[in-house]
Amino acid sequence: MPLRVGEKDFEQRVNTGLEDAFMRGTVRSAQEKLRTRKQASSEELGDWEAWRTLGEDIRSHTLEHLDYYLEQLSDKVAERGGHVYFAKTAEEGNAYVQQVAREKEAKKIVKSKSMVTEEMSLNDALEDDGLEVVETDLGEYILQVDDHDPPSHIVAPSLHKNRTQIKDVFADKKGYEESDHADDITRFVRDELRGDFLDADIGITGCNFAVAESGTVSLVTNEGNADLATALPKTQISVMSMERIVPTWEELDVMVSLLCRSAVGQKLTSYITALTGPKGEDEIDGPEEFHLVIVDNGRSDILGTQFQSALHCIRCAACVNVCPVYRHVGGHAYGSIYNGPIGAVLTPLLDGYEDNKDLPYASSLCAACTEACPVKIPLHEHLIAHRQIITEKENLGPMPEKWAMKMFGTGASKPKLYRLGSKQAHRVMRPWTKGSSISNGPGPLKAWTNARDMPAPANERFRDWFANRRRSEPDE
Amino acid sequence: MNVSLFITCLGDMFYPNAGKATVELLEKFGCTVDFPEAQTCCGQPAFNSGYHRDARKVAKQTIEAFQASSYVVTPSGSCAAMLQEYHHLLEGEPEWQAEAEKLSAKSYELTQFFVDVLQVEDTGASFHAKATYHTSCHMMRLLNVTDAPQTLLNHVDGLEMIDLPRNYDCCGFGGTFAVKMASISKEMVDEKVSCIHDTGADILIGADAGCMMNIGGRMEREDSPMKVMHIAEVLNHTEAR
Incomplete structure (x- = not known):
């Protein structure tokens, strides 16, 4: 799935969202739940504002010295016997993964959740090569089974569907016959996926944060699917966008604390996995071969501009969860895999203004997003800055x-x-x-x-x- | 204390009573109020829509209008927040930026001025009614004025304040947003109005003309019996005993 999704224009997408009472009810209750949980879990941490400042400092320091930390990361991965590939574009990244798959004579690939691979349309590229690609994050799996329905939320991609709709998807496509209770549906999906994990030749993961000092890829999940996707297949490929890096484990601790609380209101998610290189001689499981693909795809053009702090984003979706515009129109209205306020900021940066000129205006500038961001990205200010470029530089205003x-x-x-x-x-x-x-x-x-x-x-x-x-x- | 009133464009044209109450209130607490005639609008409509060249002209006009003032007080959180933006807006023009800083340092939103500068929490008002208060986003998040309105309202004799559920949500005004994204804005204001009605209050108090126009306008369209008042009118209200 590319960065931009759907054929409809902005107004049509908004109207579709506004007319979808089911979706709006689901989004509303999800936002409510996540807001309450985030508040409780962040209060427990003490001075949340001080944590946000620390998060911002870590992100801006890392971005200021990105070249240094990327080199360190690359050296450390290589030291541990892994392969590193820097992809300037999505096409380069896809070609590299396709190449590895060909060399391994792979037939099946299991994937854990990764936004950057969505942005690159990696699945399409692999499927064009005749490979079977299975998404193993429950939300992503639902969308994949539902004929590649686009994601509507950065963290919870199938947020727009309620459990009855999900049951119907599985009944329709997979012959599921049980109830619409989450337990039943989850058990069914576990059974379906278990075989895929065991058969897969390659496991592809995203990367929440890479730790430069040790060459480690860390993954934050609640389902444990990333653990299976990296423990069972013989080859592991982790794909990260170039800014998703922290200097040391100390900063990883802070960022993971901020991420889990901001995303789902948990102290820690059920699984925080840290993987360093391929299986060592004294280790009993893990991949025999490890590849790290570091993707630029337009990000270095953002470095050094007024939008640099948009790269601080840790994809927690806290901004999405408090946005009243998102609540009413839903994620598909943004027409991008990155939705909500951060989507309205990032999409024009990565995909240009021409096709995304409405997105920065999809905000009342209430600044709830800026207030919620755990790394203090001034999201509403970025939206105003986009508007200035749209009207005064690109001349796209009416x-x-x-x-x-x-x-x-x-x-x-x-x-x-x-x-x-x-x-x-x-x-x-x-x-x-x-x-x-x-x-x-x-x-x-x-x-x-x-x-x-x-x-x-x-x-x-x-x-x-x-x-x-x-x-x-x-x-x- | 000499105070210049920045009435704002919406206040001047649509809510003169809020302005009158502001003047009377300030005078009640010993301020001498003047009204620089050259004032117009803070420039926010152009600024927020991305037309910064146009906004810059208006900002300079506002800076000049209040050059001689020692304090500038405005009964609008959003416009007060805009005055704090001038420094960024005028980037590349250091002389104007210096002036912008002077203006922002002496500018206050009305309730902020009462609590922080005059150090008044009780304006001596009395008003027997059930009311709820709409926290405007810009006042709360951009200007960081969070407690002052509530503090002042809590001291109004007879006024029963009821908490507004989901008070952190925007009412959907957003300046040109209400027109450019009218369908989304309507859903937002509907949600806000329904929360307001849930309080069972008789009066909605606001501190920003934009939000009042949006929420009040929607209520009027829906024939709501609820009355919308500016906080200055409430704080200046006295009942005959």
Whole structure:
């Protein structure tokens, strides 16, 4: 699945989301649950703000010295007998993985959850080569079985489906006959996947954080699927985007604490796995061969720009979980595998403005995202910065809006003109005014009055009142 | 104490009563209030929509309008937060940036000014009613004014304050967002209105004209009996005994 998903335009996607009462109910209750859990688990940590500052410091230090830490990571992986490949583009990354699969004469691949491989459309590339690729994260598996339904949430990709819908997917595609209880469905999926784990020739994982000092890949899951995907197949390939790195285990501790709490409100997830290189001589399990693919795919173009902190993202989706826009439109409305506020920031950076120019406007700038981010990415500020580029550099803003803003800029910077205009406002609006409000406004006001009344401009503005008052109290 | 009032564009044109209450309230606590006539709008509509060239012109106008002021007080959290953005907006123009910093250092949102500068928590108001308060996002998250409104409201004699469920959620105003993304904005304001109605309060108190216009406008459309008031009107309210 590429970064951008679906054929529909932004407005159609939004309307589809708004009309999907099922999805909205599911998203709403998920957000509620995750918010409460995150709050409880972060309070328990003590001074959460101090932890966020620490998280931000670690991320910005690492990004500032990314070349150094990537080299260290690469050296350490090689020292432990692993192979490292730096992929400039998605195509290069895919080609490398395809090459390894060919050399191994692989037929089946099991995967644990990885956003960057989604971004690269790695599964498509491998399937084109005739390989069977099985997603083993439950959420990803549901989507894969459901004819590659796109993910709607960074951490919980099938969040838009409730358990009845999930039951139906398995009944339809896999002959599942039991109830829609989570226990039953999960047991069924475990049975299905167990065989795949045992048969697979290659296990592909993502990477939550690579530890530079030891050449370790760490994985955070609640299902243990990453452990099986790395313990059973003879070859392991981990794919990471180039910024997902920490200097030492000490920073890993902080980042994992922030990630688990922010993502799912847990102190730690059920499985935190740290894998270093292939199986050693004295070890009883693990892959015989280990490959680490480090993917750039447009990220180095973000380094050194005003958007650099967007690369601090640890994919916890805390911003998604508090976003009221996301709650109402759902993840598919963003048309990107990265959705919610971070998706609206990242997608134009990785995929350009032309096709994503609406995303930065899909926010009321309420800043709930910025407040929730465990590494303090100023998400709403990035959205404003995108808007500036869209209107002033890319010239993609609508013409009437451009003129309206020009008039506003001129009108509001010339006090006399402004005073005159605001004095006339109530007269100009009189044809649309009933009583003290306007319920069917003209032009751009229509979008407002479709859903709400608008107060009519006051007959006596505040400034008129103030001036009259001063005049009638000459002593003051 | 001399205080210049920044009424804001929405306040001037749509909510003059909130402005009047602000003036009376400030005078009640010994402030001499002036109104620099050259003030217009804070520039936020252009800034938030990405038209920073246009916003810069308006910012400079606002800086000049309040150059002579020692304190600038505004009955709007969002506009007060915008004044704090001027420094970034005017990047590349160090002389204007220096002026922007002076303005932001002397600017306060109304409740913030009462609690932090005047050190007043009880405005002597009385109002026998059941009310709930809408925390506006920019006031809370960008300006970091979190407790002042509640502190002041808690001292109003007779006023029963009811907590607003999901008060952390945006009402869906977002300036041009309400027009550009009208369908999403409508869902957000509907959710907000339903939470407000759940409180059983008679009055919704707000401290930002934008949110009041959005929530109040939706309530009016739905024929809600609830009254929307600006916090200045409540804090300036006295009942005859």
